[in-house]
Structure formats: structure tokens, C-alpha cells
Amino acid sequence: MGTGITVVGLGSGDPDQLTLGIWKVLQGASRIYVRTKEHPVMNRIAGEGIAFESFDSVYENNGSFSDVYETIARRLVELAASGELVYAVPGHPMVAEKTVLLLREYAEEAGIPLKVLGGESFLDQAFVRLGFDPIEGFQLLDSSDVTVESIRPSLHTLIGQVYDSLTASEVKLGLMEVYPDDHPVIVGHALGVEGEERILRVPLYELDRLEGYGNLSLVYIPKADDESLTIGSFARLHEIVGILRSPGGCPWDMEQTHASIRKNLIEETYEVLETIDDDDPDHMREELGDLLLQIMLHSRMEEEVGTFTVYDVIRGLNEKLIFRHPHVFGDRAAGSADEALKNWDAMKAEEKKRKGASAPEASLLDGVPRDLPALMKAYKLQKKAAKAGFDWEKIEDVFAKIEEELGELREALAEGADSESLKLELGDLLFSAVNASRFLDADPEEALSLVNDKFRRRFRYIEDRLREQGSSPQGSTLEEMDALWNEAKGAEQTK
CATH class of the missing domain: 1.10.287.1080 (MazG-like)
Structure with missing residues (x-):
């Protein structure tokens, strides 16, 4: 007895659309398995006395569709080891049929011949019954993959496998990320099946309020060139x-x-x-x-x-x-932000290595942008040096350094140093102050921004008070403005 699997498509639902070749295969098969008997064509097959077994019980015994498809595909390979069989699926075997994709892989691994015969898919009936040409631009989405990233309003969009109201609700929420709540959508049930077909046009917000969803249901959104739908892309x-x-x-x-x-x-x-x-x-x-x-x-x-x-x-x-996130997308672990940062730095170093940056040429201070604001740049340079152990042991040492640099600035000023020398001494003082910010775990840019805001606020207070008095900073003495400054300071402290 030979081995092998022949996969056939049962079409979109109308028994009259079943191809003659597939009908002959079903009539001549000794063993037929169907993914589900919940398909209109199955009544005709059963009525003709053709025996079959379904995998409907697999749906009941598994918690997810992926488990169902995996179980069916592997079971078919086991069954085919003892002889030829036919596996029948709704629609076309290569359209929205995960079990067949898995079966192609597993049959090849097991050395079992696999033959796939086509059949009318639900797409054929959708093009005819909904009246659009896919050449104009068309996308097919699974109901579980309706996201803002996948939706393209400029294309005709069909969403398949809308099995029930819960699935319709998930589709609705996904579509509402792009379309307005009242955007018209079309729901098709059993397209092309005489006596069962229903085509409903409803506003999007009513999508999950309809009844009648099942294995032959889909949602269709016609293409639209409305600027309001594409403006967010x-x-x-x-x-x-x-x-x-x-x-x-x-x-x-x-x-x-x-x-x-x-x-x-x-x-x-x-x-x-x-x-x-x-x-x-x-x-x-x-x-x-x-x-x-x-x-x-x-x-x-x-x-x-x-x-x-x-x-x-x-x-x-x-x-x-x-x-740079091997702890998320790879096999490394990171139980804290510090561990994640270590992974980031390690992978960053690996990137440089792969790009050919030789160790002797590399510096621990590499990676700090040249054009960063000076305060931020000093902070980043010091942090990198500190990682290598080039740092003060305690903040008291930093305070001593600040006092030392302040003294040198005073001394240079007293000696009449030129502007360039004074600028360097001032830079040393500022650089030392940045060291203090690191020990206080305070970003110097943020600290200075807070002080800038405080200065702006208090000076505005001085301007407002002087304006009330019919004066201005230009027409006031330093003593008058200093008194108002202290007044503003006191007002802030009482809040």
C-alpha cells in the first residue's frame, strides 16, 4: 500500500462550485479526513454516501487555534504512514489555511508525498459578490491581525475568519484606530451559498452587534482616497x-x-x-x-x-x-535596569568590534557627541571615566576640588590673567561642579534649567511689582530690585 496525502479544497460553500476533478477524488478515496464538517458542502458529500472523519473534536480539546492546527497537521502525517488519504479543507487549500502550510512542512520532513489540489476560495466569491477588482489594490487580513500598522485605507481590504461576535469586536477596535466610528463597512456571510448568503452594510461601531457570524463570515472595507484616513500614516x-x-x-x-x-x-x-x-x-x-x-x-x-x-x-x-536588547529578543537575561544597561553597553561594544574598530584606537570616552551642550557633555565624559575607576571616592573630595578651582580663578583674576586663561579657570570650576552633580545623582542640565526657571520667575516678579509702581528695572536701583527679589523668594518659600 502506498503512502501519500492529497489535499483538496471544498470551495467557498456552494456545492455546485465544487470542481469535477475534486469531486472525483472524493468519490474514489478510501480514507477522507476533513478539518471540519461545519461547511455547506459536507451535507452534499454525506448525502452521496461518501464516508469521512472530521477533526472537530480537536477544536474542543485545544485551547488555541495554533494548537488545533499543529495537532491536525501532525495527526495527518501519522495517519498517512499507514496508507494514502485525502484531506479536505474549506475554500482553497492555500488561502487562509494554516493546517496545509504546516502539513507541507511536516510531510516533507517525514518523506510523505503531498499533493495539493485547488478549489474555489472565499476570495473568488468576495470579488464577485462584493463587486471589486483586486487589481485596483487589495489586501487580505486575518481577524487577529487588524492593527494600525497593517491597515491601508487606499486598498480594498478583506478581513477573513471573523468567526463570532467577540472576534468582530476585536476587528472593530483595530479598525477604529484608523477609521471613524461611523465609517461604512460590509459584512458578508456565506457568500455565494444559495439560501444562506447575507450581505450587510453597517457603520463600523455596529460591527460586533450583528448576529450570524460563523465559519463563512468576513468583513470588507472598500478602498478610500479620503485624506482624513491617510493623514495619520x-x-x-x-x-x-x-x-x-x-x-x-x-x-x-x-x-x-x-x-x-x-x-x-x-x-x-x-x-x-x-x-x-x-x-x-x-x-x-x-x-x-x-x-x-x-x-x-x-x-x-x-x-x-x-x-x-x-x-x-x-x-x-x-x-x-x-x-542591543538581547535580554528581550535574544537569550540573555536582565532582571533590573542596571543589568539591561550592561547588556546594552556590551552589545554596543560588540557592534564597534564588528565594524572593525581596533582596541588600541578606541577610547573609553568614545560615543559622546562632539556637539553636545558643554554641561551635558561634561556630565557624560565624567560618567564614562568613572566607570573605569577614574573618580573621586566621596563627595567631600569634590567639594574640596570646587574650592580649589574657585581659589585658582580668584588668583588668576587678581594677577590680571588674560581672558583665555580666565576662561579656562572658569571652565575648571564648572567642570568640578558637574562632578558634584554626579555624586548627588542630579543631572546638571536639569539642575541648571530649574535655576534658570527660578531666576526667570523671580525677575518677572520684580518687573511686575515695579510696573505696578509706575517704574521699571531700568529706572530702579539695585537695592530696590534686590528687596523685591527677596520678597519673591519669601513668597515662594511660604507656598
């Missing part, structure tokens, strides 16, 4: 920036270069930081958009000369994130 952003930079676009955008908008990148970054300090989510959203625009513009400039695109930027970032 990254692809549309890329397109808009390209239009702005193209002939006939915006004259200002077309003239810009990396150098001309360099300062914009810094300014937008600090505007984002301001919204973070102010805990202002609405403005943060806007400012993050402005910052993203700078990235898009710089990337577009390189795309125009053929070096890279913004999608290359994203690809590189994704690769870096995966590589």
Missing part, C-alpha cells in the same frame, strides 16, 4: 515631505540644506524638552511632530542624492534595538 508623511522638496513644491523647503536647518534640529529638541518639563502632553505632541519633521527633511535630502532614505534610518534603528 507614516507613508503619507514621507509623501508630503517629498512633495515639499520637489519642483513645484515649497520654495523655502526646496532651498534648505543640512547646514541651513542644522540649528532647527537643536531648537526643536529643546522645545520638546520644555513640554516635558511643563508636563504638557498636548504641546508635546505638537513639538514631537516638529522634531520628526527635521528628521524627515534631513533624510529626504539624502534620499534625493541616493545615499539613504528615512526607511533605511528606520531599518537601522530596528536592527540596533533588537541587537
Whole structure:
């Protein structure tokens, strides 16, 4: 007795659509197994006296669809070892049929011949009954994969395997990430099956309120070119920036270069930081958009000369994130933030090694951007040196160093040192103060920002009070302003 598996498709549901070749295979088969008997064609097969066994019990004994499909595929390989068999599935064997994909893999491993015969899929009936041509642009999604990343409104979209109201609810929530709540959608039940077909057009919010979902149900959203549906996509952003930079676009955008908008990148970054300090989510959203625009513009400039695109930027970032998080995407472990940071640094060093950076040329201080603000740069340089043991033992040593540098600055000033020497002495003092910030676990940029805000607030108080008195800072004495400063300080302390 030979071995082998023949997979046949039972079509979309109408027995009259079953191909003659597949009908002959079913009539001549000695052993037939079906994934489920819950399919309209099965009544015709049973009525013709053709015996079969179904795997419906597997659904009852497994907790997930993936387990069901795995069990069925492996069971079929075991059964085929004792002789030829036919495995029948709804629709087309290669359309939304996970068991067949698994079966192709397992049969090959076991050395069992596998033959797949087509059949009408639910797609055939969808194209006919819903009346659209897939050449216009079409995507097929599984009900479990309806996400903002996968949805493309510019394509005709079919969502299959919408088995029940719970699944319809999950589909609805996914679609609402892109479409308005009242966007029209179409639900199709048993398309092409005489006496059972139902096609319903409903607003999206009613999708899970309908009855009648089952194995032959799907959801269809016609393609739409509505700007409101695509305006939230990254692809549309890329397109808009390209239009702005193209002939006939915006004259200002077309003239810009990396150098001309360099300062914009810094300014937008600090505007984002301001919204973070102010805990202002609405403005943060806007400012993050402005910052993203700078990235898009710089990337577009390189795309125009053929070096890279913004999608290359994203690809590189994704690769870096995966590589530097082996405790998430690999086999390393990290039970704390410190351990995760150690993994990050280790993988970062491995990246440099793979890029050919030789050990003698590398420095422990590498990786600190040259153009960082000086205070932030000092903080990062000191942290890197401290990791190598080049650091003070206690904060009292830092205070002593600050006093020493302050004394040297005073001495240089008293001796009439030139401006460059005074600048270096002042830099030493500031650098030592940054050391204190590390021991206090306080970011010096944040600390100075707080003081800047405090100064701005108190000086504004002085201006307001003087204005009430009919005066101004320019028309007041230092003593008068100092008194108001102390007044502002006292008012803050009583709050």
C-alpha cells in the first residue's frame, strides 16, 4: 500500500462550485479526513454516501487555534504512514489555511508525498459578490491581525475568519484606530451559498452587534482616497515631505540644506524638552511632530542624492534595538535596569568590534557627541571615566576640588590673567561642579534649567511689582530690585 496525502479544497460553500476533478477524488478515496464538517458542502458529500472523519473534536480539546492546527497537521502525517488519504479543507487549500502550510512542512520532513489540489476560495466569491477588482489594490487580513500598522485605507481590504461576535469586536477596535466610528463597512456571510448568503452594510461601531457570524463570515472595507484616513500614516508623511522638496513644491523647503536647518534640529529638541518639563502632553505632541519633521527633511535630502532614505534610518534603528536588547529578543537575561544597561553597553561594544574598530584606537570616552551642550557633555565624559575607576571616592573630595578651582580663578583674576586663561579657570570650576552633580545623582542640565526657571520667575516678579509702581528695572536701583527679589523668594518659600 502506498503512502501519500492529497489535499483538496471544498470551495467557498456552494456545492455546485465544487470542481469535477475534486469531486472525483472524493468519490474514489478510501480514507477522507476533513478539518471540519461545519461547511455547506459536507451535507452534499454525506448525502452521496461518501464516508469521512472530521477533526472537530480537536477544536474542543485545544485551547488555541495554533494548537488545533499543529495537532491536525501532525495527526495527518501519522495517519498517512499507514496508507494514502485525502484531506479536505474549506475554500482553497492555500488561502487562509494554516493546517496545509504546516502539513507541507511536516510531510516533507517525514518523506510523505503531498499533493495539493485547488478549489474555489472565499476570495473568488468576495470579488464577485462584493463587486471589486483586486487589481485596483487589495489586501487580505486575518481577524487577529487588524492593527494600525497593517491597515491601508487606499486598498480594498478583506478581513477573513471573523468567526463570532467577540472576534468582530476585536476587528472593530483595530479598525477604529484608523477609521471613524461611523465609517461604512460590509459584512458578508456565506457568500455565494444559495439560501444562506447575507450581505450587510453597517457603520463600523455596529460591527460586533450583528448576529450570524460563523465559519463563512468576513468583513470588507472598500478602498478610500479620503485624506482624513491617510493623514495619520507614516507613508503619507514621507509623501508630503517629498512633495515639499520637489519642483513645484515649497520654495523655502526646496532651498534648505543640512547646514541651513542644522540649528532647527537643536531648537526643536529643546522645545520638546520644555513640554516635558511643563508636563504638557498636548504641546508635546505638537513639538514631537516638529522634531520628526527635521528628521524627515534631513533624510529626504539624502534620499534625493541616493545615499539613504528615512526607511533605511528606520531599518537601522530596528536592527540596533533588537541587537542591543538581547535580554528581550535574544537569550540573555536582565532582571533590573542596571543589568539591561550592561547588556546594552556590551552589545554596543560588540557592534564597534564588528565594524572593525581596533582596541588600541578606541577610547573609553568614545560615543559622546562632539556637539553636545558643554554641561551635558561634561556630565557624560565624567560618567564614562568613572566607570573605569577614574573618580573621586566621596563627595567631600569634590567639594574640596570646587574650592580649589574657585581659589585658582580668584588668583588668576587678581594677577590680571588674560581672558583665555580666565576662561579656562572658569571652565575648571564648572567642570568640578558637574562632578558634584554626579555624586548627588542630579543631572546638571536639569539642575541648571530649574535655576534658570527660578531666576526667570523671580525677575518677572520684580518687573511686575515695579510696573505696578509706575517704574521699571531700568529706572530702579539695585537695592530696590534686590528687596523685591527677596520678597519673591519669601513668597515662594511660604507656598
